Amino acid sequence: MADSDDEYIGSSGDERGKRASNSRKQKGAGDAGKERWEEIQRSWDNVVEGADGSISAAVVGLLEQNKRKRLLKDTTPLQRGIIRHLVLVLDLSIAMEEKDFRPTRFLLQLSHACDFIKEYFEQNPISQLCVIGMCDGLAKRISDMSGNPVEHISAIRKLRANGVEPKGSPSLQNALDMARGCLWNSPTHGTKEVLIVFGALHTCDPGDIHMTIKAMVQDKIEVRIVGLAAQVAVCSELVKKTNSGSLAGYGVAMDEKHFRDLLMANTTPPPTRQANTNASTLLTMGFPSRFSNPGHPTLCACHSNPITSGYMCPRCMARVCALPTSCPACSLTLILSTHLARSYHHLFPLANWVEVARHDVKKRSPKLCFSCERPFPKLAALPPSSTVAATGDLATKRTSNAPVPGVKAVPSISSTGRYACLDCGKWFCVDCDIFCHEEVYNCPGCEADPEGKEKRQREKEALAAKETAQTGQSSAAQGDAMEIDG
Structure with a gap:
């Protein structure tokens, strides 16, 4: 120990300062000799006092900016799959005991997962979801694939009620294999997606995870990841290969609010990227009628629970307790007209004002x-x-x-x-x-003025057609001029 201590030569503060200045000089001119952490923009830097000496006007502006921040997005209509089949994978490993997110990563994850499920079914009422957990190098199913948000939320809350604590290491390969099994029988008219909340910096896999990634690509399953620690290379590769080379589905949360924003961003259906999905297909759906028998309870076909009111399948007359769902007897998709209408706002978004x-x-x-x-x-x-x-x-x-x-x-x-x-x-x-x-x-x-709206739409179409015609005429004139010059 004495020899090793004598061999160590500590560097003084001047030497460290020289090395830091030399590293700054090696940076490009665009960095202006500053580190990235020196360019942090604080929220109070843009606050300006009013004429009366108060900052109330600036606070109003900042609040309005936060309200409008979510609306500053592209509203271009895209082809999206409104019938989604999503597997939510939660990290239950020992890494979720860290307290960099209040109160802990684990408790914050469970709270935001419940909020995500509510918002997911609010935005996608005719979609389905299941929940999987990663702990001890294994993957366990928390809830089955279903369109009832109450079942998923109650299953997640049981984790905390039963005293489940994070332990072991996560396994991305086992989670992806179980997610593939959950999505194996999904119909072709729906999308197959996996959303992973990953808080660790490593994964404990029993085999080659790259073979699993190839299988996910072959099954046309899109994977998106929300990280809580730092960016991981295998996660980037997984997201990039399953999303046609795009890394937009991989984000690392910087704070609690950013974590919630990244999670809630997945409630919007992703645009379809597969070329063979452009063909139009017909899907059989049933619109059941509601029944009510207060004095004569009957068993529902979905849970075998006694109910006095519910919905009746129009094909086989089976009774279910909640919608939307698939009929347990004839496998007919049962929805309400309001569910179908509420799903179309993703295809035709309201333009930003x-x-x-x-x-x-x-x-x-x-x-x-x-x-x-x-x-x-x-x-x-x-x-x-x-x-x-x-x-x-x-x-x-x-x-x-x-x-x-x-x-x-x-x-x-x-x-x-x-x-x-x-x-x-x-x-x-x-x-x-x-x-x-x-x-x-x-x-x-x-x-309020549908006739005026149609009239303005026709005027816009006529103006666009006129501009197109003028552009074509100018292009033809330029071509004639080039021929004459030639």
Whole structure:
């Protein structure tokens, strides 16, 4: 020990400072000699005091920015699978005992998993889901494939009620093999997906996981991962190969809120990437009628529990207690018309509304929101647009729509508290903006005037056709000119 201690030569602070300065000099000019941790943007850096010395106006702007952050996304209509079959894989290994997420990774995972299941079936009412856990190098099934969210939530809550604690190491290969078994009998008209919450930095597999990844690709199963520690190479490879080379489905949570956002982002159906899924297929569905016999209970065909009210299959007259589900007798998909209608908003999303500029408010100023009829905030009580950090340009995302007179798109968070629909030109508050995009999925102004909406749509189509014709004529003229010059 004495010899080894004598051989160790510690470096002084000056030497460490020289090495750090030399490493900074070796960086490119774009880094400006700064480390990544030195460029952290704090939320209070953009807060500016108002004329009265308070920061209330800036706080209002930051709250509005948080509300609008989720809506700053692409609303291009894409082909999506609205009948989903998802396997949720939870990490129950010893790595989930870490307390970097409050109170622990394990408890936060269970809480967010219950919220995810509720939101998943709210957004995808005709889809199905099952839950799998990873612990002790094995994979165990927590709940079976079903379309009833109550069963999955109760199964997850039993983990905490029964005193289950994280232990052992996770096994991605065993979890993927069990997920393949759960999705083996899934119909071809539905999507096959696996969502993994992974908190460890390693995986304990009994065999070659790369062979399992190839099998997942052959079965056309898409895998997405939400990490809690750091990015893992095998996880990146798994997501990249099962998502046609895209790594958008792999994210590492930085805090509790980011973890929830990454998890909730998977409630939206992914766009279809397979070329052979473009062919139209017909799917038989049944719309059962509701029955009620208060004095004469009967057994349901799905759980064999006594019920006094439920739904009756239109094909075999079997009785089930909840919808949507598959008939246990004839395997007919049983849903309500509201479930089917609620699933189509993913295929035809409501376009983002644009912000109204201050000078437009002075020219044309409706005092009330068109939807809730609450008065708009005064301009003096709101911060200028320069004090709120811009998070996206909504105007560039709606270039296909014709501008509405009196409405101007501002490439930042609105400093007026007013948002306008480009189709009808009506003005709305930020709360109605959030509600219409996340709950209603329709514009109240467009629905109030359907004839005007159709008329404006025809005008847009005529304008687009005219522009296309002019572009073709100019291209032909250029071609003739080139021939003459030649």
